[in-house]
Amino acid sequence: AxxxxxxxxxxxxxxxxxxxxxxxxxxxxxxxxxxxxxxxxxxxxxxxxxxxxxxxxxxxxxxxxxxxxxxxxxxxxxxxxxxxxxxxxxxxxxxxxxxEGADPVAVAAGMNPGMASWMPLTGYLEGHASLGAVLILGATGMAGGLAVQNALAAGASRVIAVGRNPEKLARVAGPSVVTVALAGERESDAASIAAALGGAMPALTLDFLWGGVAEATFAAMATLPGAASEYVEIGGIAGAEARVPSALLRSRPFRLSGSGIGSFDMRRYLTEARRYVGMIAxxxxxxxxxxxxxxxxxxxxxxxxxxxxxxxx
Incomplete structure (x- = not known):
């Protein structure tokens, strides 16, 4: 061992x-x-x-x-x-x-990072007929890159992929994917995210970063019309804490939640895991x-x- x-x-x-x-x-x-x-x-x-x-x-x-x-x-x-x-x-x-024929190495590598986004994506679809725009914070890591693929596979109308590494962002770019390279300055990052969202709230946000990036995203969202939106915190690479403006929570139907070990029903996880194994295979x-x-x-x-x-x- x-x-x-x-x-x-x-x-x-x-x-x-x-x-x-x-x-x-x-x-x-x-x-x-x-x-x-x-x-x-x-x-x-x-x-x-x-x-x-x-x-x-x-x-x-x-x-x-x-x-x-x-x-x-x-x-x-x-x-x-x-x-x-x-x-x-x-x-x-x-x-x-x-x-039969599935690559064990690919399954072992992909299940944990892939399920990190597949669970909230399929959870969202349990309560909605379709999936609109999906904002992904931290799209340059393996989990974030799989989140881009997963969102498109789940039927997202478009994906806004946010990250710090322009070269890795280029890997996830595509016809339905808009990329945003973070500068590390909150005001400029908020403006870049708001511009990429195109004046409309995303249906779903998957956040692998948290910290200051989440705060920049909240600032961007505060400038947009008050449509319903769900925000799921998955990872804390950019910081363990983030300030959430109270006005954002009160000005629109905005749901903030987390996804990780202990936050979901294991019976649903096992069902989706079997499904996701098939997707990799x-x-x-x-x-x-x-x-x-x-x-x-x-x-x-x-x-x-x-x-x-x-x-x-």
């Missing part, structure tokens, strides 16, 4: 006690598991869902092989265990079979990943995160 022995340390390939099989669980064998940002955060003890106890095996999800040879996407491993191990004990209900969304043997976890952990590193066994 890959083992983290203390806070602030990277994982090392080492021995660890066998996973315990409890009622409702079964042992599966690792095929592929990705090094996601949330994995790093949980391994450091900094994530809100982390128990902060060491040593531990990192990893939140994986493609694994069951006793009968079926490949499944799975997770739900209880700490101090994780998915970066040759064997893991997972809840039997938390399994989504891979379609069918090539409806493109996932970039690089494979690394599990025993090379230290090198993969310290190396480039673009494309997403995936441990294989």
């Amino acid at each position: 890959a083992v983290v022995f203390g806070a602030g340390e990277g994982p090392r390939f080492s021995e660890f006690a066998e996973p315990q099989v409890v009622p409702g669980h079964e042992v599966v064998e690792l095929v592929a598991a990705a090094i996601h940002p949330v994995v790093r955060s949980k391994a450091s003890g900094a994530h809100y869902s982390s128990a902060g106890a060491f040593p531990l095996i990192p990893g939140v999800d994986a493609v694994a092989r069951t006793a009968d040879g079926t490949l499944v996407y799975t997770g739900g491993v209880e700490e101090p265990y994780g998915t970066f191990a040759e064997r893991m004990s997972v809840p039997s209900r938390v399994m989504a079979p891979l379609p 069918e090539g409806r969304v493109t996932v970039e990943a690089s494979g690394h043997p599990l025993e090379q976890v230290a090198e993969a952990w310290a190396g480039s995160q673009d494309p997403r590193p995936v441990l294989t066994f």
Whole structure:
């Protein structure tokens, strides 16, 4: 297994006690598991869902092989265990079979970042007949790039993709995608976002940044007509806190919520996870990943995160 022995340390390939099989669980064998940002955060003890106890095996999800040879996407491993191990004990209900021919590395790399936006997108569509314009803050990261693809796959009329890296923004540009390069200055960023929105509130905002970027976005929205809009906070790369102007909440039907571990019904998550596995397998969304043997976890952990590193066994 890959083992983290203390806070602030990277994982090392080492021995660890066998996973315990409890009622409702079964042992599966690792095929592929990705090094996601949330994995790093949980391994450091900094994530809100982390128990902060060491040593531990990192990893939140994986493609694994069951006793009968079926490949499944799975997770739900209880700490101090994780998915970066040759064997893991997972809840039997938390399994989504891979379609025949699906690439395990692509599924392992794409499910966690892709589901980050797929859940709020499909949640929005449960209460609306269609999806209008979608504003994506943080479109240059893997999760944000998949969010652009997901929004278009979900039927968005257009996507406004916001980020700091012009080269990476160019990767997501397209006929239905408007890009906005952030300058890092709140007033100019607010003006740029407002201009890209074209004088109308987006139906849905997916925010992977928060912090000052969210505040610039709120300022931009305050200048627009008061149409209904939903804003979903997903990540906090630009800051853990943001000031929300009260007038924005009172001047229009504006719904502010969050999406992440603990914020949604797991039954719906499992349903959508099975659906999203199929989307990756069918090539409806493109996932970039690089494979690394599990025993090379230290090198993969310290190396480039673009494309997403995936441990294989």
